[in-house]
Amino acid sequence: HPRHPSALPAYLLVHNSWYYGLDLTFSIVLLLLALAENPSVDKFQLPVGIHTTLELVSLGVIGVELALKLRWIGWTMILKHKRTMVKGITLFIMVLEAIIVLVRQESHFRVTRALRPIFLVDTRACGAVRRFIRQILQSLPPILDMLVLLMFFVCSYALLGYFLFSNHQTNLYFRTLGDSFVSMFVLLTTANFPDVMMPSYAISKWNAIFFISYISIVLYVLMNLMLAVVYETFTGIEKDKFRKLLLHKRKACQLAFRLLVSKQTPNMVRFKQFHGLMRYYSPRTSQRDIILIFRQLNTSGTGALTEDEFLGIYDAGTLKWRLKDPPDPWFSAAWPPLRIFCRAARTVVTWEYFEHIVYVLIIGNGLAMFIRVLESSVSLEEGAKNFCASWDTYLFLTLFLIEALLRIVGLGWGEYISSGWNFFDLTVTLVALIGSLILLVRPKLTVVVILRPLRLLRLFKLKKRYRDIFGTLVLLSPLMWSTAIVMMVMYYFFAIIGMELFSQYDLRNCCNGTTVEDFYKYSTNSSSGIGYYYLNNFSNLLISGVTLFELTVVNNWFIVMDAYANVAHSYSRIFFMLFYLFTMVVLTIVVASVLEAFRFRIQYKKQTSKRDEEQMLHEE
Template sequence: FDPSPQAVRLYLLYNHGLLHVLVYVFIMVDLALALFEEPAVVSLPLWATSAMELVCLLAITLRVIHYSKVIPRRIFFRDPKNLCIIVIITLFLIDMIIYGALYASGHSSVRWSRVLRPLLLVNVTEGQQLRRAFRSIRNALPQILVVFCLFIFSLLIFSLMALKLLGKRNLKTIDGTSYFTNYLESVFELYVLLTTANSPDVMMPAYNYSSYFAIFFILYIVINTYTFMSVFLAVVYNNYKKHLKEEVRQLVKTKRQKLRRAFCLLKENIGTNPVVSQSRWTELVKQVQPNISTAHRELLWSILDHNNKGHIGKQAFLQIADLLNIQVITLKSRPHPFQLWMPALYNSTVSRIIHRIVKHRVFVFVYDAVILVNAVFIGLDEEDPLVSNAEWAFLTLYLLEILLKLYTFEPRAFFARHQFWNWFDTIIILSALLATIINAALKSSGGYTSRQILDIVFILRVLRLIRVVDTIPSFRAIIDTLTRIGPPMLTFGQLILVVYYIFAMVGMELFKGKIQVFAANSTDPAREYCGNPLLKDSAFARNNYCKNNFNDVVSSFILLLELTVVNQCLNLVNKVTFLDFILLLTGGFTAVTHNAARIFFVLFHIVVVIIIINIFVAFILEAFFIEYMVEKTDLHTSLEKKIE
């Protein structure tokens, strides 16, 4: 590391918050280009999207070059993430040139580089958390793979048994198609049965044939769905936690090393002990966290320097990073602005009584009661004039509550950053007020009601009711625990975005335009079969699933989300109609691609069900397990002691 002033300035610039945000903005814009490229939600000409992409790439390239200036060249080229980004950008350019040339000459080709886009998110310098998550998954893979192989083995054994026991029975689903007649079909049917999605279809005919076959299916589901899925959860949970712990330990080690080096630079010798004096320390903290208050800084120093020696040793110095990370909320008991402006009125008897009332517990109960009554009114028919007028009364009551609270408590304290519920209340009530007024204005002006506005009003009304949760302590505890997993969930969200984006891009290239959506009032006969003759008389078209398609990036994301969260949705693609669906999707393709399409869906299901969902569950489990045995760190405690 080069400690020259110029290098330091470059480094500080590199770490500037705005640049971090900008990088993410450019990446997001690049990802969002999928909305405008063919197959598009909003179609833009090719030159526009290409130009946008070039700008984004340029920005990222600049960022990488900046990074290469900041750190030594040797380290830069040894780091896989930098090499990755360079390779990705090169591939982007190559693909863009090829695609552009083919497009200009009238040929169409595949924009394969779009699949690589989310990798930018992973490999950019700011994506440490995400890289760590991916590394954790990669490290957990060997163990997951072992369980997965065993699971596949069990699946194969059960399929063989199903083939032998049920294949000759000539069983037919309600739709009249026979099943379990071919080994690969059996494997596939049983894989879908994992999600218990097609259970009545494949189970009831066998059960009707003989009660003993129910035992076969129940055994299958207990072993494969419940036992193996639990084992997957155990393995993922354990590995993810273990590797994350390992990474954190590494991180802590590196941090300590760096702090130790900083200490060596800053130390002065008093006697034989190397120490850091208070003045240097203060200077350092001022540099590192300029927005920290003097009182806060002195508090921190007094914690490190127990005995008021005016200097601290190495051990105490190493705590600085942890100490600076502890959020100390400075609750300044500022006087209420009204008290400054009109003290006589604000301190009058009536005003004091209002304060007493607002701070009283009964005030909270009264408003909880109001919310409950409001819930009943929401449930009633809003066409009734009594109900729609009552809405104004409720709005007034809620507004009154907020105003009273603002009158009693200091506004800046009321809207402090950690006062989640106050913010929630105010925003919901104000937007509800706004929407209701707009709605009323529209109605009175022309008797016309906008459905969108009305929907928003309804949603806001219902959301208001959530406030009740805040008054019940045990509910609040659960919600708090859940909100605590918010920050790690952000990383997790990026991880999901990466996985979904890749699958969406591949899916769009494979299946775009195979299914068409028709307006509800369309009279086109093709509407009966989603615009694809292959789907004629299929359950897929009959059940109106046409909207589940890969025609644009939004539909793709929704379809993938459905496949993730709704077991039934694998059925939606599978059921008796899965084969139709696949056949249809791969309509013009060869038999090889037919299998490839099936692999696409199963692969997605495996990745998502086995890894993504289990990580999600692991997060929640971990948050609650920690909640149940939470202990504050020593530093926290000593900080609290000092404050008292």
């Protein structure tokens, strides 16, 4: 908060949506520049002068904003506030480098571009992302401990593997201690199994014991324990955070209580003071709700709150009150004929078998789809048209539209759309309709076939377990966004480094004489099923992203790694191994958060009453 009147304009400047908007826009522009910089994505290429000027403009705006912020929080804060310091230094280096590029008119080895996401993460919109990153950092020590234990086994087995198999001529996986270590590290991810075993297995079947024992210990025991350790740390951190928040709130309540008591009643807060507090604390709460909250808190019924009663204000403030008698339907004041129609629609919609009829319709739609799939058709386009633009499609779409219309008319738009399931139904129906119309115009666009089966998802609402699962997904969606952004940031970081290091190499026929030779065999007229790996490279930002996604999925990641170890330098393995470790950490924490979110959801549900559950069921 501003300490000096002179800082007030800067404070007001920093805390408004224009400031935040500019910050976000220009940090995204800065990130997108990597599409246009060499090696660029086709069609996005810009001359060096233009993209560097754009970069300088973006950096300039971010710099000015940083300066404004520093003027408000005080210039000395830059030394104390680590994040701002890092941002400042990065900004300075980047401006310097951009000027150099502008002067020389060509790009040098600019790995610092990998740091650009710092500006994005520092924007106000990414608060949840920063929290998630903090969570990752807090979960890091146990993961590192487990990695040390894992590495002990990897090294021991690498040593043993070297002594056992290095004199087999046909075995390229254990020729040197280094090879042996890499093979064992990759085997940790199972990506080269069973290939790594095969040459020694061909010599003696008993060699399988070496590999089976390794995988059993490292993968099935230690990796599972790693998840357990991370999960335990994660829940511990969450609990601790919750406890601290509770204590913090309690302290705040006590302080507020002391300010609110009057001299006449030094141990009680009366309604007048309480009302004043609520007007300030949450101006949107209606008069009725304030009275209700007060009565809810005042369990002793004395008409004034004691300190203990007052402590419940945070919980009571979040309660929602529902009228015992539902309000009149929206159409009660409408034109009479319309009112009759609406009342009829309402009767139909609230009829107990209405839902059943809808489910029967959905199942019918599913059966029709099934029959359409089995039908043979002349061409693919004909098949797509049969599947999602035939008479039965339109029949069911019309029925679904009528259902939606009845519900909207009967319940009113507000109540209809407040249920996630209704929103889903309407969206899917409309999208499927648009899709089938598009198909009529452009028969080649067969991708729209995915839209018809989506309606079947509604069937999963029938069973409680699926409702729990979808409920967890809703609960998890902020976390998923954060995860997605963290992954994007990581991809960006590694993609820039990957492009700077590897974009000049062509992988076609790169690895003759190595274990991955077959995956890079290329001739213009060949049709080998597996010879496509040369496509997994770092030739531009988007392709690097796909390559990194393949590395994230882990399967066959060593094929890409070995290729670059072969064409570039064997130390480029470090890049790939680090990337693997980073993604493993993030994904393990994601698994832990999903577990925690699901358990939280289930525990929470156990505590809600039957009626609440029915209400939620309806709303979901």
